[in-house]
Amino acid sequence: MGAADLVPGVSGGSIALITGIYEKLLDSIKSIDGKALSLLKNLEIKAFWKHINGRFLLTLLAGILTSIFTLSKIISYxxxxxxxxxWSxxxxxxxxxxxxxxxxxKRWNWGVILAIILGTVSAYLITGLPPIGSPDALWFVFVAGAIAICAMILPGISGSFLLLILGQYERVLQAVNQKDLITLGLFAxxxxxxxxxxxxxxxxxxxxxxxxxxxxxxxxMLGxxxxxxxxxxxxxYRLNSKGLQQPFITENVLPHHYLEVTGQESLILYAALAFSFGVxxxxxxxRTAYYINRK
Incomplete structure (x- = not known):
């Protein structure tokens, strides 16, 4: 999940679904409720830890952070x-x-088919949205944080990409660099x-x-x-937080037109091999998750 969240456009929620922990993750997050806060307030740490499935959440968080710190340079490269x-x-x-x-x-019907079509079309349209002008008010940082974190647990849609669309990506990065605690606090x-x-x-x-x-x-996910x-x-292009130029708005082209449009090789063979490796x-x-869950 950590490796996926490093890449704009890829959601850690997709990985949670693949490995069969998605519903367990949602249930664990959902368990952070009034009862959990009451247990914590009364210093019933063991009961609190068990109530929120702390061992699972801590292990998952450790895996995500480990992946982010070890793979960030490789993925950026x-x-x-x-x-x-x-991308292939x-x-x-x-x-x-x-x-x-x-x-x-288990049971297919028209409702399921329509849901697949709706999800595909929605994700396709969302990922094709251009960045919008957003309010400078601090309340919008709070709104952007709520929207972005939802996308991070929603398969197929990237939280960082939605921040980019909402016009808050650079603002949040700048707040991190400048240690702007008010902006970061509202975002959190x-x-x-x-x-x-x-x-x-x-x-x-x-x-x-x-x-x-x-x-x-x-x-x-398909969209x-x-x-x-x-x-x-x-x-x-846009300037990132380091002042370097990066692609901002892009348009998809077919592989056989790629050389003509960009002047670069389409690398179809490498793309096919990378696609197959992903599969x-x-x-x-x-398979591994299946056998582990059976045990």
Missing amino acids: LMEEHPIPL FFSGLIVISALIILRDI LGCIIGLLSFSRLISWLLKNFHAVTIGLLSGF SINKLWPWKQVIS FLVLGIE
């Missing part, structure tokens, strides 16, 4: 120097993941409230409308391929 194989790898990962998740649907508060609220909604939907919700989540498409033409990696993870 690959995004800069080998973008086509990298993630495309393969997402496509096979969506298909695997659809196997959980928005993240906490958004996470606790949205996890309850998704958990309720999974328990009451499992097949339709799985179809919708799978659709989100996100619009953002992950390896062959892109850069329309405009086989997910199949391996899925």
Whole structure:
């Protein structure tokens, strides 16, 4: 999940779904409620830890942080120097993941099919949105935090990408660099409230409308391929927090037009190999998770 969240356009929620821990993650987050706060207030630490499934959350958080600190430089290098194989790898990962998740649907009906179509179209349109002008008021930082954190646990949609669309990506990065505690505090508060609220909604939907919700989540993943498409033409650039120029608005092109449009090789063979590696990696993870969960 940490490795996925490092890449704009890829969601850690997708990895949680692949490995079969998604519903457990939602239930654990949802358990941070009034009872948990009461236990913590009364210093019943052991009961509090058990109530929120602390061992699971701590292990997951440790894995995410370990991945972020160990893989951030590698992924940044690959995004800069080998973008086509990298995006192809993630495309393969997402496509096979969506298909695997659809196997959980036992009863197919028109509602499930419509949910898949709705999820696919929604994610496709969201990932194609241009950045918008946003209010400078501090309250919007809170709103952006709530929206972005929801996307981080929603398969197929990246929280960092939504921050970019909302026009708050650079503002949050600047707040981190300048140690602007007010802005960071409001952003963190928005993240906490958004996470606790949205996890309850998704958990309720999974328990009451499992097949339709799985179809919708799978659709989100399939529609996100619009953002992950390896062959892109850069329309405009932006300056990052270090003052370096980075692609800002891009447009997807077909592989056989890529050389003509950009002057660079399309690397179709490398893309196919990276896509296949993503597919086989997910199949391996899925098999491993299956045997672990059986034990």
